[in-house]
Amino acid sequence: MTPQNLLYAKTHEWVKIESDPAGGKIAVVGITAFALELLTDLVYVALPEVGRKVEAGQSFGEIESVKAVSDLNSPVTGEVVAVNADLPGKLESLPKDPYGKGWFIKVKIADESTIAQLLDAAAYDKQCSEEHG
Amino acid sequence: MTTNFDQIGKTPLFDWHVAHGGRMIDFTGWAMPIQYASIIEEHNATRSGVGMTDVSHMGRLRFEGPGAAVFLAELLTRRVADMALGQVRYSLVTNDKGGVLDDVLVGYYHNELGQPFYLMVVNASNCDKIVAWVQRHLSPERANRPGQEIVFSDVSNLWAMFAIQGPRAMDLLQPFVDADLQNMKYYRGDTVRLLHPAAKRQGGIISRTGYTGEDGFELSLGMGICVGIWEALMEYGESLGIMATGLGARDTLRLEAGMPLYGHELTEEIDPFQAGLGFACHLSGxxxxxRDALLKIEKQPPMLSRVGLEMLSRRVARQDCAIFSGGQRVGTVTSGTFSPTLQKPIAMGYVSPNHAAPGTTLQIDIRGSLEPSRVVPLPFYNRNKKGK
Known part of the structure; x- marks a missing residue:
């Protein structure tokens, strides 16, 4: 099930918007169960360093399956403030909890207008069913 | 994103693949499953039990008549005119410049009436090209020479074919056929009777051949009965750990076995010696x-050699990645994947011969970053040297 409380990029990343105690907003970013189902057989993930500037729609890393390598695209514009360092060594368990322990990066959002471009769960599900057809 | 499968070829198992979760892709004009669930699980099932792949998309060309043996000998790089009934040989088809048009298996079998014929299995991607190549060399005059008649037929759309591969392949297949598979040697085959009721008394052709590096068989059988036999094999194979395997696992299996794939390690620009397939060229018959071009090429030092590469980082080199040594471009990757058996990325490619020795360290440009790799002997995986 696609969580209702998250936002989604067309490129299959999910975003959880949290408020930053220091002010502003933080985006927690991962990839969706649908994307993992398509990828299968994950073998490698490359994540950015903390401090890296990312832009909405631009690559922040890559994920590799037996079949192919795919870009990970940032759903928002901002700066990476945290990276899930456990992820690369535990890729096989990523599909078990893609929306929880399977987060990839946290981004301090610099431009909140980029959030408006994201899809809600219903719109994302619709896109997936069209793609799957 | 979505592919219109109405416009491309379908094997008789298309509906079965879809019903069993097969992810269908357009593979050179054929709707084929890349995988059913996990490529790695399908791969491992083939290495430890048995995997079964629908390879009905492959081209099957049949040659019979008294002139067939010499005709094929004058078309293929490998001697075939001396083959005994039941023998299978790997061969190449080359163009006038010695470039590879296709790699093929030729089997010499007899039909139910005892009449011999040659069956040539060609890559699906090359089938039209090879049919045209055969027709170009088989003029009506040649086909009808008195006493040396040749009958050529493309039976690709009449026969299905299954690749049944893995250490339990024989256990799976033996109850279904009247031939003694234990005593069928590697690269041998036979016309067999299919014993299962779903075969409706039809026969098939079995060869002890494959594209996985495991023991195994390839079974050709009539389109009309193939779904019933496939389902019966899947059911019987359950206790043997059978999995239906898609083209994804077929690729990782053949890569570990160091086997070339047309369009990757083999093209019209590659000659057999560069590819390490000189054994398949009989230039003196x-x-x-x-042939004349290959006689010249054989005497020259090769420009490139096919090598195996293992990555020293976690990233996977893919086709067309550039290979460097000390900042200098020395070659190109032709295939790469993550090896489920070795648990590391592996690749094949062509490099200049002075960088081809096992142990040589090379750098591969993977999406802009130079990743370390090492030349290793092929194959990556040898079933007879397990646990070394």
């Missing part, structure tokens, strides 16, 4: 297209 019959004259075939490309």
């Amino acid at each position: 019959y004259d075939f297209p490309g």
Whole structure:
């Protein structure tokens, strides 16, 4: 099930918007169960360093399956403030909890207008069913 | 994103693949499953039990008549005119310049009436090209020479074919056929009777051949009965750990086994010696297209050699990645994947011969970053040297 409380990029990343105690907003970013189902057989993930500037729609890393390598695209514009360092060594368990322990990066959002471009769960599900057809 | 499968070829198992979760892709004009669930699980099932792949998309060309043996000997790089009934040989088809048009298996079998024929299995991607190549060399005059008649037929759309591969392949297949598979040697085959009721008394052709590096068989059988036999094999194979395997696992299996794939390690620009397939070229017998060119090429030092590469980082090199040594471009990757058996990325490619020795360290440009790799002997995986 696609969580209702998250936002989604067309490129299959999910975003959880949290408020930053220091002010502003933080985006927690991962990839969706649908994307993992398509990828299968994950073998490698490359994540950015903390401090890296990312832009909405631009690559922040890559994920590799037996079949192919795919870009990970940032759903928002901002700066990476945290990276899930456990992820690369535990890729096989990523599909078990893609929306929880399977987060990839946290981004301090610099431009909140980029959030408006994201899809809600219903719109994302619709896109997936069209793609799957 | 979505593919219109109405416009491309379908094997008789298309509906079965879809019903069992097969992810269908357009593979050179054929709707084929890349995988059912996990490529790695399908791969491992083939290495430890048995995997079964629908390879009905492959081209099957049949040659019979008293002139067939010499005709094929004058078309293929490998001697075939001396084959005994039941023998299978790997061969190449080359153009006049010695470039590879296709790699093929040729089997010499007899039909139910005892009449011999040659069956040539060609890559699906090359089938039209090879049919045209055969027709170009088989003029009506040649086909009808008195006493040396040749009958050529493309039976690709009449026969299905299954690749049944893995250490339990024989256990799976033996109850279904009247031939003694234990005593069928590697690269041998036979016309067999299919014993299962779903075969409706039809026969098939079995060869002890494959594309996985495991023991195994390839079974050709009529389109009309193939779904019933496939389902019966899947059911019987359950206790043997059978999995239906898609083209994804077929690729990782053949890569570990160091086997070339047309369009990757083999092209019209590659000659057999660069590819390490000199064993498949008999240059002293019959004259075939490309023989004169290959006689010259054989005497020259090769420009490139096919090598195996293992990555020293976690990233996977893919086709067309550039290979460097000390900042200098020395070659190109032709295939790469993550090896489920070795648990590391592996690749094949062509490099200049002075960088081809096992142990040589090379750098591969993977999406802009130079990743370390090492030349290793092929194959990556040898079933007879397990646990070394």
